[in-house]
Amino acid sequence: MAGTVALRPCGDFRTTYGGDQTVFPTRLSLAFCFLGIAALCFAPFVFSKYVLSLLIQIGYLGIAALGLNILVGFTGQISIGHAVFFGFGAFASAYFSNKLNVPVFFAIPLAGVATTAVGLLFGVPAARLKGLYLAIATLAAQFILEDFFARASWFTGGVAGTAAKSFSIFGIEMSGDQRYFYVVLAYVVILYLAATNLMRTRDGRALVALRDHYLSAEMMGINLTKYRTMSFGVSAFYAGIGGALYGHYLGFVSVEGFGIFFSIQFLAMVIIGGLGSVMGTLMGTVFMVLLPEAMGGLAKLLSGSYIDRLLSLDEGVVFLREMAIGAVIVLFLIFEPDGLAHRWRQIRAYWKLYPFSH
Amino acid sequence: MDGTLLFQLVLSGLIVGALYGVVAMCFVLIYKASQVVNFAQGEFMLIGAWACWWLLVKFQLPFVAAFLVTLAFMMLFGLILQFVVLKPLIGEPIISVIMVTIGLSIFFQALMKWLFGVSVQPFPPIFAAPDMNVLGLQIRTVYAMSTLISIGIMAAFAWFFKFSRMGLAMRATAFNQQVAQSLGISVRKVFALAWGISAMVSALAGVVVGVVNGVSPALSFFGIKVFPAVILGGLDSIIGAVVGGLVIGVLENVAHYADSQWLHWGNLHEIAPFYVLILILMVRPYGLFGTRDIERV
Numbered sequence: 001m002a003g004t005v006a007l008r009p010c011g012d013f014r015t016t017y018g019g020d021q022t023v024f025p026t027r028l029s030l031a032f033c034f035l036g037i038a039a040l041c042f043a044p045f046v047f048s049k050y051v052l053s054l055l056i057q058i059g060y061l062g063i064a065a066l067g068l069n070i071l072v073g074f075t076g077q078i079s080i081g082h083a084v085f086f087g088f089g090a091f092a093s094a095y096f097s098n099k100l101n102v103p104v105f106f107a108i109p110l111a112g113v114a115t116t117a118v119g120l121l122f123g124v125p126a127a128r129l130k131g132l133y134l135a136i137a138t139l140a141a142q143f144i145l146e147d148f149f150a151r152a153s154w155f156t157g158g159v160a161g162t163a164a165k166s167f168s169i170f171g172i173e174m175s176g177d178q179r180y181f182y183v184v185l186a187y188v189v190i191l192y193l194a195a196t197n198l199m200r201t202r203d204g205r206a207l208v209a210l211r212d213h214y215l216s217a218e219m220m221g222i223n224l225t226k227y228r229t230m231s232f233g234v235s236a237f238y239a240g241i242g243g244a245l246y247g248h249y250l251g252f253v254s255v256e257g258f259g260i261f262f263s264i265q266f267l268a269m270v271i272i273g274g275l276g277s278v279m280g281t282l283m284g285t286v287f288m289v290l291l292p293e294a295m296g297g298l299a300k301l302l303s304g305s306y307i308d309r310l311l312s313l314d315e316g317v318v319f320l321r322e323m324a325i326g327a328v329i330v331l332f333l334i335f336e337p338d339g340l341a342h343r344w345r346q347i348r349a350y351w352k353l354y355p356f357s358h
Numbered sequence: 359m360d361g362t363l364l365f366q367l368v369l370s371g372l373i374v375g376a377l378y379g380v381v382a383m384c385f386v387l388i389y390k391a392s393q394v395v396n397f398a399q400g401e402f403m404l405i406g407a408w409a410c411w412w413l414l415v416k417f418q419l420p421f422v423a424a425f426l427v428t429l430a431f432m433m434l435f436g437l438i439l440q441f442v443v444l445k446p447l448i449g450e451p452i453i454s455v456i457m458v459t460i461g462l463s464i465f466f467q468a469l470m471k472w473l474f475g476v477s478v479q480p481f482p483p484i485f486a487a488p489d490m491n492v493l494g495l496q497i498r499t500v501y502a503m504s505t506l507i508s509i510g511i512m513a514a515f516a517w518f519f520k521f522s523r524m525g526l527a528m529r530a531t532a533f534n535q536q537v538a539q540s541l542g543i544s545v546r547k548v549f550a551l552a553w554g555i556s557a558m559v560s561a562l563a564g565v566v567v568g569v570v571n572g573v574s575p576a577l578s579f580f581g582i583k584v585f586p587a588v589i590l591g592g593l594d595s596i597i598g599a600v601v602g603g604l605v606i607g608v609l610e611n612v613a614h615y616a617d618s619q620w621l622h623w624g625n626l627h628e629i630a631p632f633y634v635l636i637l638i639l640m641v642r643p644y645g646l647f648g649t650r651d652i653e654r655v
Contacts, residue, residue, distance in 0.1 A: 319472035
């Protein structure tokens with residue numbers, strides 16, 4: 001997907017504009033995508049509650065991470081404050097459904113719109129700044145909004161946090177992992193398709209042009225301010241939706257937990273998955289959700305052994321997880337800066353062109 | 359607000375601000391030499407402080423010896439870090455470089471938490487007298503020491519960049535890498551040394567903060583506080599870093615006072631620098647002393 005803007009392995013040529021712009025490069029990949037979605041529809045009947053909760057987590061985090069990838073990977077802007085937009089979406093949706101009695105079904109998109117508004121507010125400096133300065137500006141936004149969450153008790157419930165209603169549609173309660181899974185799945189499919197299509201439009205190409213060479217883009221008549229702000233808004237929208245889904249899933253939103261570390265995890269998902277790749281974002285999210293689980297499993301595997309006694313793993317596993325995240329970011333940037341998506345494309349090209357690939 | 363109180367606020371702000379200034383200088387040093395924004399500056403302080411604490415408590419070394427060993431270790435640490443992690447990334451896009459330093463910062467922060475725990479550990483007392491008398495003012499000895507050390511570092515930096523051969527080579531590299539290289543300056547050495555010196559001096563500041571407040575993971579937040587200072591002063595100006603640090607230090611203290619007297623917001627002093635940061639970025643992104651970016655096609 002979205003092969004138009006990402007790196008392409010050697011030997012993978014396109015000969016027509018149409019071929020370059022398809023959502024699905026081959027009929028087989030189209031079939032695989034539909035089969036995958038259809039298979040996921042049966043997931044609640046097959047998997048345990050634990051696996052389902054992981055899948056739901058991948059879903060809402062993946063949506064937010066996709067927003068960040070549109071900003072970072074496609075537009076080349078940097079944001080170190082994505083988690084607060086995610087948090088804002090969660091609080092906004094809870095606020096709309098609790099205080100204004102909006103049904104949750106409408107509260108979630110509404111929360112996305114509200115988060116877009118906040119994102120545009122912080123996107124005003126984004127329109128003027130770039131690169132490193134923008135990174136620092138979003139860092140400030142992170143701390144300012146986090147502080148706002150703790151202070152605005154009318155909106156967030158203050159230190160006590162706020163409860164979020166469960167999702168229902170046509171009077172059917174979609175609570176519990178098994179039912180809520182479908183809600184998240186629907187959002188993931190819609191928003192991922194929307195993002196892929198965005199990249200095939202004039203606006204999407206403008207974003208990419210802006211990333212690759214903003215001076216040339218401006219000379220070609222692309223309004224830099226407009227597109228930088230737009231990209232920030234779209235990214236905030238995705239974060240808001242992801243956050244709202246998170247809030248209604250847990251049923252409770254706490255003021256804590258949207259810290260800078262969470263923002264960095266989003267960035268890690270995008271980088272590990274592959275900057276400027278829609279499907280890569282999902283791969284990166286899967287990786288980042290499974291990494292802490294794998295670390296926990298590793299600690300459990302080693303429990304009682306010599307290494308465990310030496311390092312006191314049971315209390316150190318929290319730190320081990322954090323360290324793993326930091327290490328993975330560094331290692332990926334040094335050894336595979338184009339992410340899992342690129343690696344996947346290379347593997348695919350290797351088989352497709354079998355004896356003649358290099 | 360009466361005069362003495364204001365004086366006291368400004369004075370304690372300047373003492374903290376001088377430390378911000380020192381760390382900001384280290385940050386600017388790396389940025390100037392190698393165009394890397396180092397998000398792990400606070401972790402350098404943390405590692406240095408913990409290393410010194412460990413040598414003092416576990417090995418009962420005298421303070422001066424532990425201090426010197428720490429500095430030597432951190433110098434080596436900075437050099438190795440540059441060689442192993444940052445060198446492969448020369449020429450990569452800015453997001454990669456920023457993310458690598460963020461990754462390093464997370465990694466080392468968690469590692470330190472694992473090794474030394476999360477609670478505050480006080481340094482063993484270093485001075486015989488906790489208070490001293492300077493011109494009729496009662497000052498805690500550690501504060502006097504911290505101020506003296508900060509001023510000492512600033513003077514050393516000034517000398518280094520003005521008169522030493524390596525310092526001049528660094529300035530030349532910062533000005534134009536290609537020209538510097540053609541004049542026989544080893545850019546590779548300059549990069550490595552910038553990281554080494556920066557890690558060492560940050561660790562020095564970390565030890566000072568540790569002696570004053572005790573060592574804890576919260577110390578690495580200093581590295582984030584440096585951003586308002588650096589942006590205020592200008593990213594590529596050493597003098598700007600010092601001035602920015604002092605201003606942010608005073609601002610924090612004044613905001614703290616205003617908060618406790620009138621506003622009762624609770625933690626204004628922690629957030630105020632970031633509002634200033636946004637404001638500066640909107641009005642004058644290159645800071646007070648920084649060079650303005652002019653792009654030519």
